[in-house]
Amino acid sequence: MKLLTSPGFRLALPWLILLTGLLGTGVASYSVKSGIEWNEYRRFAFYCDEIRLKIAARLDAHKQILLSGAAMFDASAQVTRQEWSVFVRRLSGDEHFNGIQGLGFSVWVPPEQLAVHQAQIRAEGFPAYRLSPQGKRDAYTSIIYLEPFNQRNLRAFGYDMYSEAVRRAAMQQARDQNNVSLSGKVMLVQESDNDLQAGTLMYVPVYQKNQPVDTVEQRRNALFGWVYSPFRMGDLLNKVMSNFDDEAMMHVHLRVYDGVVQPENLLYSSAEPAHAESVQPLWQIDMASDFNGTLWTLQFEQITGTRSGIDYSKMWITLGAGLSSTFLLFLLLRSNLNMRVNAASMADRLTKQLRESEQRFRLLADSAPVLIWLSDTDKQCYYFNKIWLAFTGRTLEQSLGDRWAGDLHPDDYQYCLDTYSAAFDRRESFLMEYRLRRHDGVYRWLLDTGIPRFADDRTFLGYIGSCIDITEWKQMSAKLNRAHAELRQFTHIAAHHLQEPTRRLVSFVQRLRSFLPLDELNEEALMSLYFIEQSATRQSALVSDIQVYLAADQPRSPVREISMVDVVADLLEQRAALISDIGAQIYFEGIHPVYIDRPRLKDIFSILLDNALQYRHAEHPLQIRISSELKAERAVYRFADNGIGIPEEYRERVFGVFERLQVQSDQNSTGIGLAIVRRIVESCDGSVILQETPGGGVTAVFDLPG
Known part of the structure; x- marks a missing residue:
């Protein structure tokens, strides 16, 4: 008690209040800012997940195309080169074909059949045909069909994909599992030095007809070949990304890795390497995409610069209100304390003034139209501040849970609860107006702002809300609307009453011209008649334009x-x-x-x-x-x-x-x-x-x- 009444404590009190107020304002502003940025982060995460789903959907669409190609081999006694070309041309009109480098077939060639195979293909009109790379191996495969059969894809004609480890692993997986497989990162043989891109391939096995394929051994013995498709990752993913908003994609960098995030595993990057290194991401999200056992890591970055697009108005309002209140209180207390120190002879009067000032401040703070409430994760309110309780005239126990809703206006009851529940279920902020019964039975309009609360680990804790009394504003707005309507009606009537005399004046001048002997009038009289007519005509046009201007904000016929x-x-x-x-x-x-x-x-x-x-x-x-x-x-x-x-x-x-x-x-x-x-x-x-x-x-x- 002695410490609280000591002169040193009294001198330090304003600074303690200033420090406490500044800390409290900083914490509150940071809390509001964190809530705003969390909402922006959730929006970014949703956008990234949508891109991930689009990529998965595009791969599934390509999978169906390959399965249809395999079905063609299953249903035909023999698929000719011409039939395969017609089949692919029909598919190329499908939007899901976009991004595919081509659609081909690679045949399984046992070593003992290699010479026969090469002779057969050469007989079809390709005298220079031979498998590549050359060399003696335990087994061979050869790309014999690949459409469109253009200059780029011609480089892959006769290529033995089974000779390369990454492709061989994917081909073996498809063969042994009788399922679609996706290879790891490769460099396609179709690539040139221009616009070099990473590639990947998708395989579907084709087995010999009427052969059992129930076990792995049976599938290996019955293998006929693979329907496959090569993808240039840039072409494939740029097509997927083109379906998204260009402005939004300007601020999102996407990298796709084959497996873990390592530079050598990079399949695709939506940003130029130099640009990607020069920016600091605001947020980064890594997502996994699994396609039949092949794992891609999708790394999304939202770059700095989009922070300027975040609306921090609530944070600035909180910061401004907190600082102004803190400094006001600090200056008030410091002024009163200085007066007590500097004017000892007026101690009694200044003490009384200080008490009155403090009392007025408490009264102002207690009666300020700011009502605060807290709710838990079950939508039940468990706290109301003194201003709320004083406003409703109820105790805390009488307001807990949903009992506070008993003071809502009957016409606003369902709207208020529906708005609160809908925002609560979505964990979103809300803003609503409703009428709440005051302790004297009078319903007052409140503007209620609620925001969700989260723990450091993002666990949802409930809601916090604040209300301000906007009754006077609503009443003033209604008065202004009535005054505007009355002024509008008066102006319309005035314009109408001005229009008719003006028209008559124009008509009278025109009739006067016809009655008077114009050749006998002097130039001044003629000019006077002319100016009267011109002024009346302009006045009529002015009144007409005023009428059009007044009615310009309302439809004059069905929209x-x-x-x-x-x-x-x-x-x-x-x-x-x-x-x-x-x-x-x-x-x-x-x-x-x-x-x-x-x-x-x-x-x-x-x-x-x-x-x-x-x-x-x-x-x-x-x-x-x-x-x-x-x-x-x-x-x-x-x-x-x-x-x-x-x-x-x-x-x-x-x-x-x-x-x-x-x-x-x-x-x-x-x-x-x-x-x-x-x-x-x-x-x-x-x-x-x-x-x-x-x-x-x-x-x-x-x-x-x-």
């Missing part, structure tokens, strides 16, 4: 698939005379339909077309090119002209309401057109920008649902 060509064709027909007079040329390239209501799509292209016609270049004919492409279910349109263009510093400003370029041809513009285009596009979750057209002019790039 459906619309052909842009039909819409532009209608607009061109309406402006056919002007287009013909100025000699404008309009081109369409790769047009895709969009999902939007027809009136708003017509507004977009009407404004862009009128701008192109109005701001055309005087020195050459106007050309307009309209093209589109599909990107992620969005139709990205490019509307390009070769007009006078827009300086780069104005390309964003012209999207503002009443923003116009100060050019001579701009006098009749209302300055709202491009603002309407942006409002329509953004209401469809899109964006619009202006770019310079190569050779001069401006290109509007925007996207709509495709």
Whole structure:
């Protein structure tokens, strides 16, 4: 007790609180950061496993192709070279054939039949045929069929694969087990000095007809040959990897090893060797892939640089809140303690102020709208902080397990539990809003954020969640929505009431022109009538554009698939005379339909077309090119002209309401057109920008649902 009341302790207390607060903030921020990176790691691991499964599926597909080739030998009295060529050509159209170097047959040749075999093949039109490598051996094999029979595969014609140890081991395994086998790492005889790649071969045994093959000895005696396929690992795996997202694959390096991870066992690497050595992986995962006893090790690396794509906003919020609270408390305590030390004569008053300050701080901390809860692995809540208990007016015992849910609003009860259970089962973070009954019986809106908790060994421990009271925000949002709706209605009514008098003024001026003897009016009177008519006409156009702008964010007819060509064709027909007079040329390239209501799509292209016609270049004919492409279910349109263009510093400003370029041809513009285009596009979750057209002019790039 004396230590707690000593002057030295009081002086050290702010620093202790500062140190404790900084440590606590650091631990909390690190915990949030670890949770974020763990989620990113799980996503990376899932992506790697998907690649592994794709590779296994591709090998299984090639296995089926080889089995079908073996079945052809089993079902035929004799398979000729021509029949084998037709068979392979039919298979080459199958997408699963991609990545295979070829499909061939290697025949078993006993030593006593070697001369007869070579004579037979030479008689088929290959006078230079002979087995390679030459030499005397206990047994021979020869590749007699290999399609496609191109220049590369011709190098393997007559090759004795049984003479090489790695190939022989795989051939013996297939023969003895009567099953598909995959060889280890080899260098294919088809390889040249250009684009050298590691290779592997897949074998399926073919036995003589009507021979027993129940035992290993019987299979060896009945052997006829092997249907096989050589693979260049780069060609095979690049085809598999091409099915994945290019942007994601930019950050993933894949290496495939034959067996254990050793440099000499490397079968494939998706990165250039120099590049692979220059980057530091963010994560590395090794996965095993077993194909009928042949083990491949797949080593995945996610390279540094993808860390910038991780959203650390929650960590920064935690860090900022913790630091600000810690420093606020530190400064508050230090200030009060300094006042006590420096003003001994005011000890009583300062002591009272300090107590009041501490009391206010505790009151603020206890009443802050931050409710914290913890749950275990059975979804049962076992802890609620004092703020929660004070909010609900219940004791900890009354809230344990799922009894806290009794304070949920009946309309939110099922939604809240379903959201919590679904996220819990997937071990994912969640964010939800619901109403919770306060101790006075009033339901308050809460924003609840929950994240899963894991031990150091990644054992799941349960969830931690925090809630803040957003009732006032919800109420203010509702008020703002009502005010926006009222303002929108008022503007529509005002525009409507302004439109009719303006139209009447235009009509009155036109009638006045017809009644007055224009040849007797002086020039000033004629100009006055002209300016009145022009001003009224511009006012009418301005009011019309305002009405279109206000309605731009809402569909004006059913949303459906619309052909842009039909819409532009209608607009061109309406402006056919002007287009013909100025000699404008309009081109369409790769047009895709969009999902939007027809009136708003017509507004977009009407404004862009009128701008192109109005701001055309005087020195050459106007050309307009309209093209589109599909990107992620969005139709990205490019509307390009070769007009006078827009300086780069104005390309964003012209999207503002009443923003116009100060050019001579701009006098009749209302300055709202491009603002309407942006409002329509953004209401469809899109964006619009202006770019310079190569050779001069401006290109509007925007996207709509495709």
